[in-house]
Amino acid sequence: MPDQPRLELHDLVRSYAGRRVVDGVSLSIAPGQVTGLLGPSGCGKSTTLRMIAGVETPEGGRIVIDGREVAGAGANLPPEQRSVGLMFQDFALFPHLSVSENVAFGLKGRGMGRAAQRDRVMDLLDRVRLARHAAAYPHELSGGEQQRVALARALAPHPRIMLMDEPFSGLDNRLRDGIRDETLAILKEEGTAVLLVTHEPEEAMRMADEIALMRRGRIVQQGAPYNIYNAPADRAAAAFFSDVNVIRARVKGALTDTAFGRFLAPGHPDGAEIEIVIRPQHLRIDFDREGGPRPTAQDGTPARARVERARFIGKESLVEFRLDHDGSRMIATVPSVFLPAAGTVFWLTVRRDRCHVFPAGA
Numbered sequence: 011m012p013d014q015p016r017l018e019l020h021d022l023v024r025s026y027a028g029r030r031v032v033d034g035v036s037l038s039i040a041p042g043q044v045t046g047l048l049g050p051s052g053c054g055k056s057t058t059l060r061m062i063a064g065v066e067t068p069e070g071g072r073i074v075i076d077g078r079e080v081a082g083a084g085a086n087l088p089p090e091q092r093s094v095g096l097m098f099q100d101f102a103l104f105p106h107l108s109v110s111e112n113v114a115f116g117l118k119g120r121g122m123g124r125a126a127q128r129d130r131v132m133d134l135l136d137r138v139r140l141a142r143h144a145a146a147y148p149h150e151l152s153g154g155e156q157q158r159v160a161l162a163r164a165l166a167p168h169p170r171i172m173l174m175d176e177p178f179s180g181l182d183n184r185l186r187d188g189i190r191d192e193t194l195a196i197l198k199e200e201g202t203a204v205l206l207v208t209h210e211p212e213e214a215m216r217m218a219d220e221i222a223l224m225r226r227g228r229i230v231q232q233g234a235p236y237n238i239y240n241a242p243a244d245r246a247a248a249a250f251f252s253d254v255n256v257i258r259a260r261v262k263g264a265l266t267d268t269a270f271g272r273f274l275a276p277g278h279p280d281g282a283e284i285e286i287v288i289r290p291q292h293l294r295i296d297f298d299r300e301g302g303p304r305p306t307a308q309d310g311t312p313a314r315a316r317v318e319r320a321r322f323i324g325k326e327s328l329v330e331f332r333l334d335h336d337g338s339r340m341i342a343t344v345p346s347v348f349l350p351a352a353g354t355v356f357w358l359t360v361r362r363d364r365c366h367v368f369p370a371g372a
């Protein structure tokens with residue numbers, strides 16, 4: 011059955027001290043797919059992962075691997091029978107075993123002949139580019155190399171599912187991108203389904219085919235990274251990925267007036283307070299010439315604003331403005347170096363197609 015999900019979670023529940031930290035999580039991952047379980051600290055990501063691994067028992071719901079229930083009302087398989095590979099931040103290689111012995115460790119007791127074991131170990135070490143370090147000990151390797159041994163060790167027994175909990179957070183920035191890409195390439199070659207737990211949106215967007223955004227024990231949105239970024243379910247989902255500007259307004263006749271002209275607010279009742287959310291890169295900045303740019307149907311009305319502060323933050327510049335209209339603060343990001351002096355007047359326009367309208371306080 012090519013379409014059968016590798017991993018299915020159905021309505022998983024788990025509480026600690028009477029508090030539900032995982033509150034009805036459902037999820038499905040296809041073979042070869044990488045799903046990023048993304049959310050703020052304490053939202054229940056690791057608890058979900060531990061239930062899949064089998065080191066924690068769900069109090070409700072079911073876990074199914076390749077069509078077979080491994081946890082639920084009728085089953086509770088021990089971790090070693092679930093065909094799950096694990097990779098954590100503190101991945102602890104065995105210090106007294108060589109690199110190849112570390113990788114071979116996961117193959118013990120699987121009825122594999124010595125030659126077949128050696129072939130599998132050497133094949134994996136080749137693929138993580140560590141074959142020449144096969145006889146070295148973990149303390150002789152760099153952090154990135156140790157991480158690659160941990161990956162080879164976790165993959166050795168051909169797990170159906172790889173569970174990764176912030177596996178790259180112990181590595182320094184420069185190493186991290188390279189190791190992430192390599193790891194992903196190898197996982198894809200192996201066809202393993204991956205659940206990657208992270209609280210870093212960038213890591214999830216870089217690695218995952220699909221992101222499940224988790225908050226307070228629940229999955230609030232799930233989909234391709236592009237869709238989650240560009241069509242957030244609510245204000246908090248938008249704000250999780252970047253700074254956001256929020257314009258508060260009240261609805262009258264499915265419309266609302268703002269410093270940027272009228273916005274449509276279909277579906278929001280008269281008198282309701284709404285929030286218009288826009289990312290900093292979707293503000294357009296124009297110089298203060300001839301009374302500013304003309305309003306257009308697409309972009310609405312420009313609003314006059316003064317620079318409060320501008321900083322260069324690497325790839326882009328971050329400029330903070332105050333709107334003349336009501337003194338509210340807006341931030342814009344501009345590619346490369348753009349550092350206007352405080353007090354300089356500009357006109358800001360919001361890209362209407364990139365604005366998201368939500369009920370206030372949702």
Ligand SMILES: Nc1ncnc2c1ncn2[C@@H]1O[C@H](COP(=O)(O)OP(=O)(O)OP(=O)(O)O)[C@@H](O)[C@H]1O
Binds near residue numbers: 026027031053055
């Ligand atoms: N064994 C435990 N006993 C009591 N409370 C726990 C236990 N494990 C987790 N919790 C609580 O459950 C909540 C969810 O924890 P969990 O580790 O799943 O979150 P997380 O999203 O993985 O967070 P982080 O990104 O910080 O690791 C937290 O409030 C945590 O304090």
